[in-house]
Amino acid sequence: MPVLVASVLSLKGGVGKTTVTLGLASAAVHRGLNTLLVDLDPQMNATATVAPELDGVADGRLKWSVAEVLDDPSSKVMGRTVRESGWGEHLRVLPGSERTEIHNHPDPGSKKLFRLSSALERVRPEPDLVLIDCPPSLGQLTRSALIAADRAVLVTEPSLFAVTGVQRALEAVQTERAAHRPTLQPLGVVINRFRPRVTEQEYRLAELRELFGPLVLSPVLPDRSAIQQAQGAAVPIHQWPTAGAREIAQSFDQLLDRLMRAGKQRSRK
Ligand SMILES: Nc1ncnc2c1ncn2[C@@H]1O[C@H](COP(=O)(O)OP(=O)(O)O)[C@@H](O)[C@H]1O
Ligand SMILES: [Mg+2]
Numbered sequence: 001m002p003v004l005v006a007s008v009l010s011l012k013g014g015v016g017k018t019t020v021t022l023g024l025a026s027a028a029v030h031r032g033l034n035t036l037l038v039d040l041d042p043q044m045n046a047t048a049t050v051a052p053e054l055d056g057v058a059d060g061r062l063k064w065s066v067a068e069v070l071d072d073p074s075s076k077v078m079g080r081t082v083r084e085s086g087w088g089e090h091l092r093v094l095p096g097s098e099r100t101e102i103h104n105h106p107d108p109g110s111k112k113l114f115r116l117s118s119a120l121e122r123v124r125p126e127p128d129l130v131l132i133d134c135p136p137s138l139g140q141l142t143r144s145a146l147i148a149a150d151r152a153v154l155v156t157e158p159s160l161f162a163v164t165g166v167q168r169a170l171e172a173v174q175t176e177r178a179a180h181r182p183t184l185q186p187l188g189v190v191i192n193r194f195r196p197r198v199t200e201q202e203y204r205l206a207e208l209r210e211l212f213g214p215l216v217l218s219p220v221l222p223d224r225s226a227i228q229q230a231q232g233a234a235v236p237i238h239q240w241p242t243a244g245a246r247e248i249a250q251s252f253d254q255l256l257d258r259l260m261r262a263g264k265q266r267s268r269k
Contacts, residue, residue: 004263013136016192026236039096065097073119158204
C-alpha cells in the first residue's frame with residue numbers, strides 16, 4: 001500500500017485540528033496501520049499528547065524537531081528526528097517545537113515550501129499513513145503541509161464564521177493543488193463540537209451542508225468531555241473507557257474509513 005498523506009487544517013485555532021489528527025491517529029493505530037504523525041504547530045499539543053516523555057517536550061525546546069527538518073530535509077536529519085511515540089509500535093512522530101515558528105513566513109520562496117514533502121519521502125520504514133497537524137494560519141507551514149498531502153481535512157465548529165473559514169481553507173487547497181500538488185484533494189470538512197438542540201448550531205450546520213454538500217463529512221463530532229480527558233491523560237481515544245469515548249472512537253473509525261477509501265482511489269489512478 002502506498003503512503004497516503006493527510007493534512008488537517010483550519011484558519012482558526014481551537015476548533016479541533018489537533019483533536020481530529022489525534023482521533024485519526026488513534027483509529028489508525030487501533031487497526032494496525034503504521035502511522036506517522038507530523039506536528040507542524042509550534043504549540044506542539046499533538047507531540048505533548050503522543051510523546052510526553054520525549055526530551056524537551058515540557059519546555060518546547062526539542063533538539064530534533066520538524067523545525068530542524070525544515071532547515072535540512074535530508075535522510076540523516078529525518079532519521080534523527082522521527083521517534084517512537086507513547087502510543088505503541090504503530091505510531092511514530094515527527095515532533096514539533098516552538099522553533100518551528102521561524103518557518104512560518106507569510107510569503108516564502110517556493111523552494112522552501114517543498115522541504116516537508118521531500119523529507120516525508122525519506123521516512124524509513126515507509127508508513128502506511130502520514131497525518132499532519134497544522135498551525136492555525138495559512139502561512140508557510142500549512143502551505144508546506146498541503147504541498148506534501150494527498151488529502152486535506154478541514155475542521156470547523158458550526159459557528160458564525162464557519163462558512164468563510166471553510167471557503168478560505170478550500171481556496172488554499174485549490175491554490176496549492178493548481179500550483180504545486182496535482183494529487184491534492186479536499187477530503188472534506190469535519191464539523192466539530194456540535195451541540196444538538198442549540199438552535200444557532202443547528203442553523204450553522206444546515207448552512208454548511210447546503211453550501212458544501214457532500215464535502216461535509218459524516219459523522220459530525222459532538223462535544224464530549226471524554227476528548228479532553230483522554231488528551232489530558234495522553235491516551236488514544238480508543239483506549240479511554242467511557243461511553244462518550246467509544247462513541248467518538250467509532251466516529252473516528254468512520255472518518256478513517258473515508259480517508260483510506262480516498263487513498264485506494266488515488267492508487268488506482
Ligand atoms: N468535540 C470536542 N469535545 C470536547 N472538547 C473538544 C472537542 N474538540 C476539541 N476539544 C477541546 O478543545 C480544545 C481545542 O481543541 P484542539 O483540537 O486543540 O484545537 P486546534 O488544534 O484546532 O487548536 C482542546 O482542549 C480539546 O481537547
Ligand atoms: Mg492544534
